[in-house]
Amino acid sequence: MKHDPLFDLAIDAMQAAYSPYSQFPVGAAIRTSKGTLFSGCNVENAAFPEGTCAEAGAISAMVRAGETQIQEIYVVGNGDKLVSPCGGCRQKIREFGTAETRVHICGPEGIRKSVTLNDLLPLSFGPDHL
Numbered sequence: 001m002k003h004d005p006l007f008d009l010a011i012d013a014m015q016a017a018y019s020p021y022s023q024f025p026v027g028a029a030i031r032t033s034k035g036t037l038f039s040g041c042n043v044e045n046a047a048f049p050e051g052t053c054a055e056a057g058a059i060s061a062m063v064r065a066g067e068t069q070i071q072e073i074y075v076v077g078n079g080d081k082l083v084s085p086c087g088g089c090r091q092k093i094r095e096f097g098t099a100e101t102r103v104h105i106c107g108p109e110g111i112r113k114s115v116t117l118n119d120l121l122p123l124s125f126g127p128d129h130l
């Protein structure tokens, strides 16, 4: 089966990851409501808490380009387990997504599980609350 180009972009991003401490490269790729694609990788740091997640990198690229609406996001890791976005990333995706925003959790072979943002972060707090 042919992959969505967004999956290939997430794989590309994973290959650029800087993860010497965890040896756990992650890539993320966003499709916005306008159809533009953005990607990011995790970037770790010798001061461990300063590392950033792949999803955060992709969101940063999107905002830098002047876009703020995530339609779907692919997250890919290369281990056996599901690389489900961490709690902080769920909230970051929430800022620019909706309850229905699709999150595709992938391995190198393709999508392993597709869920909505609401599945990952029910009863969430967002910009509409302020």
Ligand SMILES: O=c1ccn([C@H]2C[C@H](O)[C@@H](CO)O2)c(=O)[nH]1
Pocket (backbone or CB within 6 Å): 019, 022, 024, 025, 026, 041, 042, 043, 044, 051, 052, 053, 054, 055, 075, 083, 084, 085, 086, 089
């Ligand atoms: O969804 C995730 C989960 C983990 N990581 C990164 C953070 C850290 O660099 C490494 C191990 O936790 O994986 C991400 O980028 N995204």
Ligand SMILES: [Zn+2]
Pocket (backbone or CB within 6 Å): 053, 054, 055, 085, 086, 087, 088, 089, 090
């Ligand atoms: Zn994260």
